[in-house]
Amino acid sequence: MNNYILAHDLGTTGNKATLYDAEGHLVGSAFYGYATEYAHPCWAEQDPEDWWQAVCASTHQLLKQTHVPRDDIACITFSGQMMAAVPLDRNARPLRTAIIWADQRSTEQVNWLLERLSFDEMYTITGHRLSESYSLLKMLWIRDHQPDIYHRAYKFVHAKDAMVARLTGNFVTDMSDASGMDLYDLTSGTWSPRILEAAEVNPAQLPEVHRSIDIVGKVLPSVAEEVGVAAGTPVVIGGGDGVCASTGAGVVAEGAAYNYVGSSAWIALAMSRPLLDPQYRTFCYCHLVPGMYMPTGTTQSAGASYQWARDHICEGERKTAIDLSLNVYDLMNDHAAQSPPGANGLLFLPYLMGERSPYWNPQARGAFVGLTIRHTHADMLRAVLEGVTMNLCLTLDAFREQGARVDAMRLIGGGAKGRLWNQIMADVYGLPIHRLALLDEATSMGAALAGGVGVGLYPGFEMATTMNPSVETIEPNPRAQAVYAELYPLFQETYKALVPVYKRLAAVGGNQ
Numbered sequence: 001m002n003n004y005i006l007a008h009d010l011g012t013t014g015n016k017a018t019l020y021d022a023e024g025h026l027v028g029s030a031f032y033g034y035a036t037e038y039a040h041p042c043w044a045e046q047d048p049e050d051w052w053q054a055v056c057a058s059t060h061q062l063l064k065q066t067h068v069p070r071d072d073i074a075c076i077t078f079s080g081q082m083m084a085a086v087p088l089d090r091n092a093r094p095l096r097t098a099i100i101w102a103d104q105r106s107t108e109q110v111n112w113l114l115e116r117l118s119f120d121e122m123y124t125i126t127g128h129r130l131s132e133s134y135s136l137l138k139m140l141w142i143r144d145h146q147p148d149i150y151h152r153a154y155k156f157v158h159a160k161d162a163m164v165a166r167l168t169g170n171f172v173t174d175m176s177d178a179s180g181m182d183l184y185d186l187t188s189g190t191w192s193p194r195i196l197e198a199a200e201v202n203p204a205q206l207p208e209v210h211r212s213i214d215i216v217g218k219v220l221p222s223v224a225e226e227v228g229v230a231a232g233t234p235v236v237i238g239g240g241d242g243v244c245a246s247t248g249a250g251v252v253a254e255g256a257a258y259n260y261v262g263s264s265a266w267i268a269l270a271m272s273r274p275l276l277d278p279q280y281r282t283f284c285y286c287h288l289v290p291g292m293y294m295p296t297g298t299t300q301s302a303g304a305s306y307q308w309a310r311d312h313i314c315e316g317e318r319k320t321a322i323d324l325s326l327n328v329y330d331l332m333n334d335h336a337a338q339s340p341p342g343a344n345g346l347l348f349l350p351y352l353m354g355e356r357s358p359y360w361n362p363q364a365r366g367a368f369v370g371l372t373i374r375h376t377h378a379d380m381l382r383a384v385l386e387g388v389t390m391n392l393c394l395t396l397d398a399f400r401e402q403g404a405r406v407d408a409m410r411l412i413g414g415g416a417k418g419r420l421w422n423q424i425m426a427d428v429y430g431l432p433i434h435r436l437a438l439l440d441e442a443t444s445m446g447a448a449l450a451g452g453v454g455v456g457l458y459p460g461f462e463m464a465t466t467m468n469p470s471v472e473t474i475e476p477n478p479r480a481q482a483v484y485a486e487l488y489p490l491f492q493e494t495y496k497a498l499v500p501v502y503k504r505l506a507a508v509g510g511n512q
Contacts, residue, residue, distance in 0.1 A: 077451030080160030168217025248442030261415030265302030297395030
């Protein structure tokens with residue numbers, strides 16, 4: 001058997017190609033960027049031809065720099081940005097630019113579908129809210145505004161699936177991406193007849209659904225040279241990027257959870273059943289591990305809140321960091337650590353771009369609450385970290401209320417690097433926090449695991465915990481926990497008290 005897994009991670013800013021060897025070690029990576037077009041407010045589109053160019057260029061670069069021969073690749077596999085709508089013709093060529101996950105133009109289509117299908121029906125069937133974010137509503141927008149393209153489309157697929165179709169000639173997706181379309185029945189594991197009927201969607205225009213580990217074709221001779229791999233190389237479908245990240249973080253069995261911290265942040269679990277919230281606070285995907293599910297809740301402005309603090313209240317730290325060639329966030333963390341747990345009674349509401357989980361309120365706004373003349377710069381920085389963490393804890397508690405068991409929290413993402421924030425998470429969540437060896441490679445690692453298991457190079461998904469082990473455990477501090485136990489209810493009450501204010505602010509132009 002060949003010795004390397006080639007995993008592509010088609011993200012929002014570019015494609016990262018990575019190589020993993022037969023022992024699961026990361027051998028090398030290469031990145032190729034591409035642009036997003038924002039032609040109108042709430043629109044976001046990318047050119048699938050740019051994705052293809054990125055896949056080809058990053059593959060050539062990676063194999064050249066690692067000196068791995070193309071005929072030693074056991075398989076190609078994919079992770080990709082989710083919830084796009086990519087109309088392809090029968091030759092796997094795009095009929096228009098892709099409408100990507102960030103696009104929110106389909107409000108009219110949401111309202112139309114709500115007349116034919118209740119919000120509760122959609123959530124119960126799919127595990128997701130009826131929203132402009134999902135592929136179905138983007139498909140309906142194309143139907144209503146570009147009917148010629150809609151009816152000419154052979155299949156509507158996602159980012160990674162478009163590349164797989166180009167590589168193999170087969171139009172397929174996996175369960176994780178399928179479950180992010182607002183079309184997939186989590187219980188039956190099929191496209192939902194109820195939603196197809198209500199939305200008037202032709203199921204023949206949807207891809208065939210596979211497990212993440214399935215070999216869905218081989219690289220065609222006609223594209224092998226362009227891509228830079230051997231013709232006949234097996235292609236394993238892989239999964240959506242958030243779900244691949246869960247696997248790369250080692251969350252592959254019940255009781256495990258992970259917290260990704262980037263500009264936004266989310267908490268996700270592995271469960272043997274779909275986890276649906278009666279209050280619709282969270283959502284649920286199919287996991288990369290066949291037969292498992294991934295309940296998830298997302299905070300809109302996590303690292304973005306700390307970045308806002310860096311840009312607008314940390315001029316001194318930014319200047320010092322430049323003068324001394326230091327990391328500005330390290331300086332901010334040092335200052336925040338001078339404030340005690342609870343930031344001397346100062347709360348920060350991290351709703352700088354509205355909020356998703358648990359409130360789903362685009363009018364929500366950020367605030368410092370409780371500010372007095374005695375509060376310091378350090379208190380404000382610590383309050384930002386605590387506010388983001390308490391908001392994430394609302395998602396964790398929603399899972400716990402539905403009977404989910406969470407034994408510890410595994411951390412990935414750039415925001416997971418700060419030791420102070422790790423301790424705050426342990427204290428607010430009341431859980432041991434596991435810092436992982438690889439914070440930025442979990443997504444590609446998840447895809448590589450699906451590929452390795454699919455071709456038999458890896459024994460199973462449990463290998464994730466050895467590929468990306470925990471290198472440090474941060475235990476909760478009982479004294480800090482007691483402080484947060486008092487502040488946490490106040491944090492929730494403060495949001496509720498300000499909801500009428502958010503509505504009035506929006507009416508007078510506070511939506512900017």
